[in-house]
Amino acid sequence: MTKYNLYFSIVKKQKIPYNNTGYFSKYICDYMDKKLPDFLKDCELPSLNSFREKIIEKNNQKFNRSLLYDVLSSQNKEICLSEKSLCNINDLKKENTYTVTTGHQLCIFGGPMFFIYKIITAINLTKKLKKSFPDYNFVPLFWMASEDHDFDEVNNVNFFGDKFLWNIDSKGKVGDVHTTAISELIKSLKIRMGDNENSHALFSILSQCYNGNTLSESTRLFVNHFFGKYGIVILDPDDKKLKREMLPILKEDVCENNLSKIINKTSFNFSRDYKIQAKVKNINFFKLTKDDRVPVTEKISINHILENYEEFSPNVLTRPIYQEIILPNIAYVGGGSELSYWSQLIDVFEYLDLVYPCMVLRNSVALLPQKDSKFLSKLGFDLSDIFRNFDELTANYLKCSENINFSSNKTKINSIYKSIMSIVDDQSLKDAIDSSRKYNLKSLDKIEKKNY
Structure with missing residues (x-):
């Protein structure tokens, strides 16, 4: 691909506790504060020692590393990999190499910013782990949700306040959708960006990544272009050889319905304190057809599964299990909702004798232009104030700008x-006077609230 100059700017960084934003669920706040119930202790914010323990546990779990290497080599042979990514794929054959995995739907052009933040969080974590445990190798791995079928969740992108929609008919796996008709959308993006070097650069990158390939291939090119130099390894789990490894969980779930019973029990306990993120089905797999992906609703014979296992696709609750069967994974990087539904699986992992990975919340970032930051300061606000509600901000602004001291006035009234x-001297008259005092103070409180 064509190389372009990258422009950087100095960014003032300020960290704000998750609890202070009001934007995160009770589950995530308890996760950060390490206050989850006892049965979810393995789901809490990991310490450095947590990763050490997972390395030991994962070392006792057997993987088909040769198969993983072969699949990754085959899937990535048509793209230009960095030396670091090639080295990471080769290292996965070694027993001392582990993955830090994140994943996402195949949103066009990366979709929301947290698509990017998840990958960056995974890459940064592998660097920290390598520094702390130099005898081991750690590979950042991006898991493409290529079998998802909800095209409406991936066919749009927000850009400079406008929503750009790739409006085509699509059925079945989104990974198989061809991007031939997306060129007009890319041109619309370029027009919105204006005529400048950056818009030309981005237009060229998107045109090369989304050049009539399938959406899976295009997403691979996109992620590799921006993160290949950091060693990212990209895996498409929709692979017949890999799916053979999930035969044990297909048997447990589709043939015997064992998994739903365990997940339902955990979910019930979870619901006592937190909102359930993923609904448990009796059977937690889809069946793939040429143009569709439909839920499996009844038991299927083991013989049929053995002969057609590649036709089955895990849902949101069995996908993590499939992932941990085929990867030497010690950590999963996800958003708040992902960490929540992963926690519903804590008991089923024990049942299947699988190592439950460390749960790592992706970084969350709010980007504020310098002019907006200066405007906030001029109004007397700090950066952390952007998460407060409008009424509270208005009250504080009026209080500061008008310099009203109601406390002093109340003291004078008293x-x-x-x-x-x-x-x-008359006590009844004193009581009447005191009632008048309380009434006036209460009236002042109302005025104060209105004014603030």
Whole structure:
């Protein structure tokens, strides 16, 4: 691909505790504070020692590393991999190499910014782990959700406040959709960006990545272009050889319906404190057809599964199990909702004798232009104030800008009433005066709230 200059700017960084934003669920706040219930302790924010323990546990779990290497080599042979990514794929054959996995739907052009943040979080974590455990290798791996069938969740991107929609008919796996008709959307993006070097650069990158390939191939090119130099390894789990490894969970779930019973029990316990993120089905697999992906609703014979296992696709609750069967994975990087539904699987992992990986919450970033930051400061606000509600911000602004001191006025009122009561002997009259004092203070409170 054509190389372009990259432009950087100095960014002022400020960290804000998750609890102070009001944007995160009770589950995530408890996860960060390490206050999850006892049965979810393995789901909490990991310490450095947590990763050490997972390395030991994972070392006792057997993987088909040769198969994983062969699939990754085959899937990535048509793209230009960096030396670091090639080295990481080769290292996966070694027993001392582990993955840090993140994944996402195949959103066009990367979709929402947290698509990017998840990958960056995974890459940064592998660097920290290598520094802490130099005898081991750690590979950042991006898991493409190529079998998802909800095209409406991946066919749009928000750009400069506008929503750009790739409006085509699509059925079945989104990974198989061809991007031939997306060129007009890319041109619309270029027009919105204006005529400048950056728009030309991005237009060229998107045109080369989304050049009539399938959406899976295009996403692979896109992620590799921006993160290949950091060693990212990209895996498409929709692979017949890999799917053979999930035969044990197909048998447990589709043939015997064992998994749903265990997940339902965990989910019930989870629901006592938190909102359930993923609904448990009696059977947690889809069946793939040429143009569709439909839920499996009844038991299927083991013989049929053995002969057609590649036709089955895990849902949101069996996908993590499939992932941990085929990967030497010690950590999963996800958003709040992902960490929540992963926690519903804590008991089924034990049942299947699988190592439950460390759960790592992806970084969350709010980007604020310098002019907006200066405007906030001018109004007397700090960066952390952007998460407060409008009424609260308005009240604080009025209080600061008008310099009203209601506390002082209340003190004066109390003093005046005290003076009046000192010259009155009748107790009933004193009670009436005191009631008047309380009424006026209460009225002042109402005025204060209105003004603020």
